Amino acid sequence: MFTVPEVTLNNGVRIPQLGFGSAGIDAADTVDVVGTAIGAGYRSIDTAAAYGNEGGVGAAVRQSGLDRERLFITSKVANADHGYDATLRAFDESLHRLDLEWLDLYLIHWPLPARDTFVGTWKALEHLYAEGRVRAIGVSNFQIEHLQRIMDEGGIVPMVNQIELHPRLTQERLRRFHARHGIATEAWSPLGQGNLLTDPAICKLAEAHGKTPAQVIIRWHLQIGTIAIPKSATADRIRANCEVFDFELSDGDIDAISALNADQRFGPDPDAFDFVGD
Ligand SMILES: NC(=O)C1=CN([C@@H]2O[C@H](COP(=O)(O)OP(=O)(O)OC[C@H]3O[C@@H](n4cnc5c(N)ncnc54)[C@H](OP(=O)(O)O)[C@@H]3O)[C@@H](O)[C@H]2O)C=CC1
Numbered sequence: 518m519f520t521v522p523e524v525t526l527n528n529g530v531r532i533p534q535l536g537f538g539s540a541g542i543d544a545a546d547t548v549d550v551v552g553t554a555i556g557a558g559y560r561s562i563d564t565a566a567a568y569g570n571e572g573g574v575g576a577a578v579r580q581s582g583l584d585r586e587r588l589f590i591t592s593k594v595a596n597a598d599h600g601y602d603a604t605l606r607a608f609d610e611s612l613h614r615l616d617l618e619w620l621d622l623y624l625i626h627w628p629l630p631a632r633d634t635f636v637g638t639w640k641a642l643e644h645l646y647a648e649g650r651v652r653a654i655g656v657s658n659f660q661i662e663h664l665q666r667i668m669d670e671g672g673i674v675p676m677v678n679q680i681e682l683h684p685r686l687t688q689e690r691l692r693r694f695h696a697r698h699g700i701a702t703e704a705w706s707p708l709g710q711g712n713l714l715t716d717p718a719i720c721k722l723a724e725a726h727g728k729t730p731a732q733v734i735i736r737w738h739l740q741i742g743t744i745a746i747p748k749s750a751t752a753d754r755i756r757a758n759c760e761v762f763d764f765e766l767s768d769g770d771i772d773a774i775s776a777l778n779a780d781q782r783f784g785p786d787p788d789a790f791d792f793v794g795d
């Protein structure tokens with residue numbers, strides 16, 4: 518079994534640099550799929566209230582037989598639960614669904630800037646952190662302006678910003694801001710939702726290294742320093758996606774992959790996204 522490198526967050530908590538994403542996995546399949554991921558060696562699982570599968574993630578954690586301390590569990594405040602009081606309630610409900618005593622990381626899922634509710638939401642996360650109910654707090658899909666506001670109006674610099682990031686959206690400016698302020702960058706849709714797996718440049722590198730296109734992209738994330746959380750509901754792919762510790766990309770390979778950047782999003786634009794539910 519391999520050892521996944523860890524990233525030390527700005528409060529000293531360590532997060533595995535490779536985790537497992539669970540968006541889009543049906544509640545009914547989640548225990549098995551997440552169980553497969555833990556069996557394959559993933560120790561960090563990303564879920565969210567909005568995914569409707571926290572119960573399955575918690576059950577997989579318990580069924581793994583691993584000490585809770587050996588797993589790193591992330592969840593997120595749903596958009597409908599922004600605001601100080603609603604966020605405190607939403608956290609209790611997430612923990613209840615997960616049937617866990619604490620979370621390792623709790624994130625604001627989206628900033629919803631048009632609603633201007635993320636500062637109050639952040640203050641609730643700060644409160645949960647001060648109470649010791651979550652080991653680290655952060656945000657997701659925050660742009661520089663949103664990060665600056667919570668740093669100016671709150672008391673804690675977020676430990677993580679989970680953002681869309683892959684070879685077609687390398688997020689250089691935001692990553693530089695993160696580096697200046699000690700915010701770890703976590704990449705969602707690290708494989709570009711599967712869209713990058715047929716890219717000719719990626720396939721050429723995969724062939725040269727005797728690895729799959731997904732493994733090459735995941736390796737690129739690890740070597741540029743991002744935390745990556747690829748998702749797959751397919752057992753063979755789940756296992757293959759963590760077999761990335763037996764090869765290395767050269768500086769030239771890294772540059773060639775980074776050069777694919779086209780500022781192309783496959784997910785929503787955080788400045789415009791305002792969906793809070795049906
Ligand atoms: N904070 C946020 O707003 C967001 C967070 N996320 C998080 O990031 C995680 C990952 O992002 P996601 O959008 O799922 O996209 P990914 O970039 O992880 O790609 C997932 C897709 O790639 C396919 N895939 C995975 N591995 C392979 C492989 N080895 N070969 C071929 N196809 C493969 C999967 O198919 P299959 O499952 O059929 O194997 C799936 O269709 C999410 O699960 C979630 O946890 C995602 C979006 C937004």
Ligand SMILES: O=C(O)C(=O)[C@@H](O)[C@H](O)C(=O)CO
Pocket residue numbers: 540565626784785
């Ligand atoms: O998967 C997530 O975490 C998301 O936030 C996305 O599903 C997002 O809500 C979206 O893509 C909506 O179209």
